[in-house]
Amino acid sequence: MKAHSATSEDAITSHGIRLTPQRRYVYEALMEKRDHPTASEVFMRAKARMPSISLATVYNCLDALTESGLIRQVYCERGSSRYCPNLVPHGHFFCKTCGVVFDVPIDPAQEASWEFPEGTQLEHVEITLRGLCPACAQKQTTSLL
Numbered sequence: 001m002k003a004h005s006a007t008s009e010d011a012i013t014s015h016g017i018r019l020t021p022q023r024r025y026v027y028e029a030l031m032e033k034r035d036h037p038t039a040s041e042v043f044m045r046a047k048a049r050m051p052s053i054s055l056a057t058v059y060n061c062l063d064a065l066t067e068s069g070l071i072r073q074v075y076c077e078r079g080s081s082r083y084c085p086n087l088v089p090h091g092h093f094f095c096k097t098c099g100v101v102f103d104v105p106i107d108p109a110q111e112a113s114w115e116f117p118e119g120t121q122l123e124h125v126e127i128t129l130r131g132l133c134p135a136c137a138q139k140q141t142t143s144l145l
Contacts, residue, residue, distance in 0.1 A: 015068040026062060027070070030042065036084050042083060046058055072087070092104065
């Protein structure tokens, strides 16, 4: 069995939540493969390491990690929520064909150019882009030829 990373322990405890083996496995499953998995996908990864973990426990861990600010919950239109451990300001691109999700860097300086009514307090930014990933765009272009 793989030794646990002191980094995952530090990350979890520094965000004010109690470290449990289940939270550690769920967090590590997100950190090892940063592909925006659904709760079910996180469950399968965590279950490979901890066969006794339940889907309900994974949901509870994801809720605790999200509420503490350690991960972000990403909402897909009509799809399952996904989870993202990248806390640097960024947007998400969703491929409408294959469903892949990837991070898109956002320049925080751009926010300074946005115009809001006087007195507005911006608390959260969520930028979602949709289209075709490079592989699906290539397939579509090839099929048109």
